[in-house]
Amino acid sequence: MRAIVFENFKTFPTLTDVQKPTPGPGEVLLKVAGAGACHSDVAIYDDFEEGAPGAQKPPFVLGHENSGWVEEVGEGVDGFTKGDAYLVYGPIGCQHCRACSRGQDTYCENAATNPYMGVGLGRDGGMAEYVTVPARNLVPLGDADPIDAAPLSDAGLTPYHAIKLALPHLAGGGRFALVIGLGGLGQLGVQILTALTGATVIATDMKEDAMAKAEAAGAITVPGGPDQVARIREITGGKGVDAAFDFVGAAGTVKVAMESMAVKGRCTIVGIAGGSFEWSFFTNPYEATITNTYWGTIEELHEVVDMYRAGQITPEVERFTLDNGLDAYRKLQAGELSARAVVVPHGE
Known part of the structure; x- marks a missing residue:
């Protein structure tokens, strides 16, 4: 079968022929419906070096945002019908520690000794005709479109987890939420906040088209610039935002988030651009916290799918054939995508 493979560090992936996988005990073989191209994939082949923390040993098939139809089941598996559509929870932990027992493989206590991080993260992923899970x-x-659903396994789950943890800060009248960075995660973040809270959602980005999409989803937008924080505080009546979600994570965006915080607010850094922030007792609003999150739990992915099936969230995708799948990564790196790239190995 054909697959997009991470062959080596600092090397652009290749479209090549690999052996079709066979499901082992406890596994299911999926005929891939869609596989989302994520900036984390770019980091795997372009940013990491061998031996660096988080680096996954090549070669393996990329793709950690996956959906597909049941094709075959392995030993000990029942309850699945061929042709039924599923979304894939990508992280795979040891499955016996406390974190994994609550469905949070991302925080597996044995991550350092696991053979891989997940599907498409050290283990063969979904940028292929078939994948085992x-x-x-x-x-x-159910009957929801599995192709458009593919990005929900990361671009939907990641903001959902961060927002769900911050919900106590957004409960009640007169609350404000700030979304920084309106890429795939940020746009879904706006939709999730609008669906789950009564808060006024403020969204900020440098791209006018991205802000227009956020406005259509119910957000008030503020363009980046020197008066960015002042404008955000003006919208909140001067008090600042009760919860901020930075989907970039650069030093400048973290600074904007923290300078926009209200007393007792919660700032969550979701993006992994590596920015830092200098905290001071005299400048930090009292009891305002800064934290970070990574991905989410399998239970929360069920909840994300519930929102998708109810029409509360709708990922915007740009579809690519597997033959053109490498173009998805080229456009992603060049910043030429206005939607989440989804590779469709078997056509429409």
Whole structure:
């Protein structure tokens, strides 16, 4: 079968022929419906060096945002019907520590000794015609479109997890939420906040088209610039935002988030651009916290799918054939995508 493979560090991936996988005990073989191209994939092949923290040993098939139809099941697996559509929970932990037992493989206590981080993260992923997945990692999609659903496994789950943890800060009248960075995660973040809270959602970015999409989803937008924080505080009546979500994570965006905070607010850094922030007792609003999150739990992915099936969230995707899948990564790196790239190995 054909697949997009990470061959080596600092090397652009290749479209090549690999052996079709066979499901092992406890696994399901999926015929891939869609595989989302993510900036984390770019980091795998372009940013990491061998031996660096988080680096995954090549070669393996890329793709950690996956959906597909059941094709075959392995030994010990039942309850699945061929042709049914599922979304894939990508992280795979040891599955017996406390974190994994609550469905939070991202915080697996044995991550340092696990053979890989997940599907498409050290283990063969979904940028291929077929992929094997632990049966436990499959979330049913019912009759919902599995191709457009593919990015929800990361671009939907990641903001959902961050927002769900911040919900106590947004409960009640007169609350404000700030979304920084309106790429795939940020746009879904706006939709999730609008669906789950009554807060006024403020969204900020440098791109006018991205802000227009956020406005259509119910946000008030503020363009980047020297008066960015002042404008955000003006919208909140001077008090600042009760919860901020930085989907970039650069030093400048973290600074904007923290300078926009209200007393007792919560700032969550979701983006991994590596920015830092200098905290001071005299400048930090009292009891305002800054934290970070990574991905989410399998239970939360079920909840994300519920929102998708109810029409509360709609990922915007640009579809690519597997033959043109490398173009998805080229456009992603060049900043030429206005939607989440989804590779469709078997056509429409």
